[in-house]
Amino acid sequence: MRGVINKTKDKRMECVGNELYSFGVMLAAITIIFCFVYRFQLQTNIVTIQRVMQAGVALSIIVTIGLCVKNKFQWNYVVYMVMAIGFIMRVGYMLYTPYNVRPHDIGTLDITFGGHAAYIEYIYDLGKLPDSNFYQFYHPPFFHFMGAVFGKIVGFIINRTDVEMAVEASKIVSCFGSCGVLLLVKKLCEEVALNKKGVFIAVAVTALHPNTFLLAGRVNNDSLVIFFIMLAVLFTVKWLKNQTWLNIVVLGIAFGLGMMTKISCGIIAFFTGPVMLYVLFRNWYTCRKIEKKWINKKTAFIIGELALFAVICFPLALWYPVRNLKQFNQPIGYTPMITPESDLYVGEESIKDRFLSFKADELLDPIYVNPHTDCNLPLYVVKCSIFGEFEHEIKGFIPRALICINMFLIIVSLIAMIYTVIRYKDNLMVRLGFPYLWLIYVCSFIWYNVKFPFGCTMDFRYIVPTAFLGGIFIGVLVDSACEKKIKGGIVLEKVMYAAIAVFGCLSVAMYTMLTNYRLW
Numbered sequence: 001m002r003g004v005i006n007k008t009k010d011k012r013m014e015c016v017g018n019e020l021y022s023f024g025v026m027l028a029a030i031t032i033i034f035c036f037v038y039r040f041q042l043q044t045n046i047v048t049i050q051r052v053m054q055a056g057v058a059l060s061i062i063v064t065i066g067l068c069v070k071n072k073f074q075w076n077y078v079v080y081m082v083m084a085i086g087f088i089m090r091v092g093y094m095l096y097t098p099y100n101v102r103p104h105d106i107g108t109l110d111i112t113f114g115g116h117a118a119y120i121e122y123i124y125d126l127g128k129l130p131d132s133n134f135y136q137f138y139h140p141p142f143f144h145f146m147g148a149v150f151g152k153i154v155g156f157i158i159n160r161t162d163v164e165m166a167v168e169a170s171k172i173v174s175c176f177g178s179c180g181v182l183l184l185v186k187k188l189c190e191e192v193a194l195n196k197k198g199v200f201i202a203v204a205v206t207a208l209h210p211n212t213f214l215l216a217g218r219v220n221n222d223s224l225v226i227f228f229i230m231l232a233v234l235f236t237v238k239w240l241k242n243q244t245w246l247n248i249v250v251l252g253i254a255f256g257l258g259m260m261t262k263i264s265c266g267i268i269a270f271f272t273g274p275v276m277l278y279v280l281f282r283n284w285y286t287c288r289k290i291e292k293k294w295i296n297k298k299t300a301f302i303i304g305e306l307a308l309f310a311v312i313c314f315p316l317a318l319w320y321p322v323r324n325l326k327q328f329n330q331p332i333g334y335t336p337m338i339t340p341e342s343d344l345y346v347g348e349e350s351i352k353d354r355f356l357s358f359k360a361d362e363l364l365d366p367i368y369v370n371p372h373t374d375c376n377l378p379l380y381v382v383k384c385s386i387f388g389e390f391e392h393e394i395k396g397f398i399p400r401a402l403i404c405i406n407m408f409l410i411i412v413s414l415i416a417m418i419y420t421v422i423r424y425k426d427n428l429m430v431r432l433g434f435p436y437l438w439l440i441y442v443c444s445f446i447w448y449n450v451k452f453p454f455g456c457t458m459d460f461r462y463i464v465p466t467a468f469l470g471g472i473f474i475g476v477l478v479d480s481a482c483e484k485k486i487k488g489g490i491v492l493e494k495v496m497y498a499a500i501a502v503f504g505c506l507s508v509a510m511y512t513m514l515t516n517y518r519l520w
Contacts, residue, residue, distance in 0.1 A: 016246060016250065019183070019187070022183055023176075023180055023183070026087075026176065026179055026180065026183075027172075027176050030091060030094075030172050030175050030176055030179065031150070031153070031154070031172055033091055033095070034094075034095065034154065034169065034171075034172050034175075035154055035157045035158055037049075037095050038154070038158055038160075038165070038168070038169075039157075039158040042095075043095055043096065043098075046096045046515060049092055049095050049096040050092065050096065050512040050513065051512075052092065053088055053089065053092035053508075053512050054508070054512050056084075056085075056088040056092075057085050057088055057089070057508055057512075060081050060084040060085050060088070061081065061085075063081075064077050064078060064080075064081040075196035075197060075199070075200055076196070078200055079186065079196070079199060079200050079203050082200070082203055082204045082207040082208065082504070083182050083183075083186070083203060083207055085207060085208065085504070085508070086179070086182050086206070086207025086208060086212070087179055087182065089207075089208075089213050089507070089508060089511060089512075090175055090178045090179050090212065090213055090216035090217075091175060091179070091216070092512070093213040093214070093216055093217045093511055094171050094172075094174070094175040094216045094217040096514075097171075097217035097514075098168070099117065099167050099168050099170070099171060099219045100117075102214065102217070102218070102388060102390050103116075103218060103219060103220070104116075104218060104220050104222070104459075104461070105135070105136050105220060106219055106220070107135070107136070109121060109163055109164060109167065111125070113135070114130075114132075114134040114135030114136055114137055115135060115136050116136050116144065116219050116220045116221075117167045117219065118135075118136075118137075119136055119137060119139070119141070119144040120144045120147045120148050120151065120163075120166060120167050120170055120219070121163045121166070121167070122137075122144075123141070123144055123145055123147075123148040124147075124148040124151050124152070124163060124166045125163060129141055129323075132328065133324050133327075133328040133330050133334075135336070136220075138324065138330060138334055138336065139221060139262060139263075140221075140259065140260045140261060140262065140263060140320040140321070141260070141320060142221075142224070142257060142260040142261040143170075143173060143174075143220070143221035143224045143225075143261050143262075144170075144221075146170070146173045146224070147166070147167070147169070147170025147173050147219070148166060148170070150169045150170060150172045150173060151163075151165065151166025151167070151169045151170060152166070153169070154166075154169035154172070155169070167219060170219050171216075171217055171218075171219060173223075173224055174215060174216055174217065174218055174219065174220070174222075174223040174224065175216040175217070175223075176224075176227075177215070177216075177223035177224040177225075177226060177227035178212045178213075178215045178216035178223045178226075178227075179216070180227045180231075181206060181212065181226060181227055181230050181468070182203065182206060182207055184227070184230040184231055184233075184234050185202055185203055185206045185230065185468050185471070185472075186199065186202075186203050187234055188230070188233065188234045188237065188472075189202050189203065189472060189475065191234065191237050191238060191241070192237060192427045192429055192430050193426065193427055194430070194472070194475055194476065194479060195479050195482070197475070197478055197479060197482055197493075198472075198475030198476060198478055198479035199475065200475075201471060201474050201475035201478050201496065201500060202468070202471040202472045202474070202475040203471075204471070204500045204504065205409070205467065205468070205470065205471030205474065205500065205503075206467070206468050206471055207504075208500070208503060208504040208507050208508070209385075209386075209467050209507070210385075210386045210387070210402075210507045210510065210511060211385055211386065211388070211460060211461065211464055211467065212464070213507075213511050214388045214461075215461070215464070221261050221262045222262070222461050222464075224261050224262075225258055225261040225262035225264065225265050226464050226465060228254050228255075228257050228258030228261060228265060229258055229265055229267075229268055229465055230465065230468065231250075231254040231258075232251060232254040232255050232258060232265075232268050232272060233268065233271065233437065233465075235247055235250045235251040235254060236251060236268075236271065236272045236275050237429055237433075238250075238251075239251055239275075239279075240275050240278075240279060240429065243279060243301070243302055243305060245305065245308070248305040248306075248308055248309050249308065249312060251272070251309060252308065252309040252310075252311075252312030252313040252316075253312060253313075253316070255268065255269075255272070255309075255313045255316075255317065256312060256313040256314075256315070256316025256317045257316060258317075259313075259316065259317030259318070260316050260317060260319075260320060263321065263333060263334075264462070265317075266317070266333070267440060267441070267444055270440050271433070271436065271437045271440060275433070276306060276309075279302060280299070280302050280303070280306065283296075283298050283299045283302055284299050287299050318332075321333075321334075335452070337452070338452070338454050338456075342454065343372045344371055344372060344454040344455040344456050345453065345454055345455075346374075346375040346453050346454060346455055347453035349375040349453075353375060353376060354375050354376060354377055354449070354453075355377050355378075355446065355449075357376060357378075358376070358378045358379055359376050359379050362376075362379060363379065363382070363403060363407070364400045364403060364404075367383075367387075367391075367395065367399045367400060367403070368383060368387055368390065368391040368392060368399075369383045369384050369387070369389050369458075370389075370391070370455075371389045371454075371455030371456050371458070371459075372455055373455075374455060374458070375455070377446075377449060377458050380458040381458065381460050381463075382403065382406060382407055382410065383403060384458065384459055384460040385406065385410075385460040385467065386402055386403070386406050386507070386510075387399065388459075388460075388461075389455075389456070389458075389459050392510075392514055393514070393515055394510060394513055394514065398506055398509055398510050398513075399510060401502075401506055402503075402506040402507065402510055405499060405502050405503045405506060406503070408499060409470070409474070409499060409500075409503060410470065412474055412477070412496070412499070413470030413471070413473050413474050414470075415477075416470075416473035416474045416476060416477035417435050417438065417469075417470070417473040419473075419476070419477055419480070420434070420435060420473050420476045420477075421435050423480070424476055424480070430472070430476060434469050434472060434473070435473075437465075437469060438466055438469045438470075441463045441465060441466050442463065442466065445462055445463045448462065474496060477492070477496070478492070478493055478496050481493045481496075
């Protein structure tokens with residue numbers, strides 16, 4: 001028996017080791033590609049990079065077709081194909097997009113400006129944390145610290161030590177976060193026992209979603225915190241199934257580093273916390289019901305694990321907010337307030353116009369959102385989720401078609417979520433846990449927009465994990481269709497494959513045609 005337990009432990013350690021190895025290889029690959037491109041100053045050859053991206057996507061498809069012809073069709077082939085395409089698109093977009101194009105709160109390289117660039121410069125040049133909480137300095141420092149570290153690494157490799165290069169190099173961290181989510185979503189789908197077709201749908205939505213391309217090339221903490229959020233979700237599910245020391249340690253690290261990246265990671269506490277209480281109560285109830293005891297070894301073990309989680313997580317999560325509270329009287333969970341005089345202010349608009357209507361006549365014209373003039377949240381989310389809050393130079397068929405297919409997938413994902421809650425019986429986490437997590441995000445997003453009525457608050461980047469969850473719900477729907485649990489399931493299955501293919505083709509086309517231009 002002891003031998004079986006040891007083998008199980010070894011297998012778990014091996015799985016975590018393999019995951020760490022995969023992340024390490026991914027990070028090394030991104031860094032090497034970045035250094036090569038910037039060493040030979042190829043980053044300004046935007047068209048060349050985009051052609052290489054297109055060739056890489058085409059090659060991925062050709063290789064997959066070849067493998068399917070040679071070895072018979074396997075779903076693993078197409079899953080890895082869309083993951084490869086997602087990796088190519090993220091890395092390519094990161095390479096051809098300078099740090100100050102389509103950014104958020106980047107500021108300038110002036111250390112007194114207080115933007116994300118100045119934050120990285122502060123650590124890179126001065127080797128210390130900011131001396132104020134001005135502008136973006138209120139954020140926890142993990143992303144900016146890692147950006148400065150990779151600035152040093154890249155600077156050493158290509159012999160450039162200027163601050164601008166360091167800020168450019170910090171895109172490696174964002175790109176890694178966006179690429180890492182690909183692996184995490186795949187692992188999450190496998191952990192909840194989604195079948196291979198469902199895994200493909202979920203991974204394809206994640207891999208081909210344009211917002212993840214934008215995240216990969218952006219110098220701020222959004223991409224990295226989303227990575228830690230999805231890592232925390234994955235290990236919450238793992239710990240629910242197996243209450244091991246390893247799972248709780250990784251969960252504590254993920255949650256702690258996520259909070260040290262961006263305080264909004266705390267939203268996951270509303271998901272992970274109830275799971276922890278459920279496991280504790282379930283074991284305590286069994287102890288009382290069967291053994292007639294107040295506590296047994298299993299319950300004590302779980303309490304010990306929760307204590308270990310707190311010991312790991314709380315110091316990582318709270319040291320910077322506590323520091324700022326003491327030094328600058330900055331409240332825990334602080335968000336800077338924009339004045340109502342700003343042209344981003346939409347508080348004068350009615351609740352109906354902002355939240356309870358959908359301006360269908362504006363779905364395709366104008367194509368892009370404008371945070372300075374738009375106020376309708378549902379319409380803003382549909383467009384912003386695929387284009388960000390920028391006006392790109394591409395007009396005509398491609399962006400309009402992308403809006404339409406994105407709208408279709410959003411509607412299907414909502415229907416799929418309702419179906420999952422009502423009919424899906426195979427996994428309780430998928431049936432109730434993931435819809436609950438989706439609801440947490442959406443409700444907090446709406447509340448955030450009520451509390452902070454500004455155009456920039458409507459940005460989809462605050463709820464990106466809902467897109468991954470939507471992909472999982474569609475995967476569940478397709479899974480059920482394949483098993484003929486739904487009338488007309490075969491037709492539904494084919495329609496969804498076609499929709500994902502069109503969505504992917506349009507996303508690739510759109511983001512291999514952009515130039516480095518932005519309006520807002």
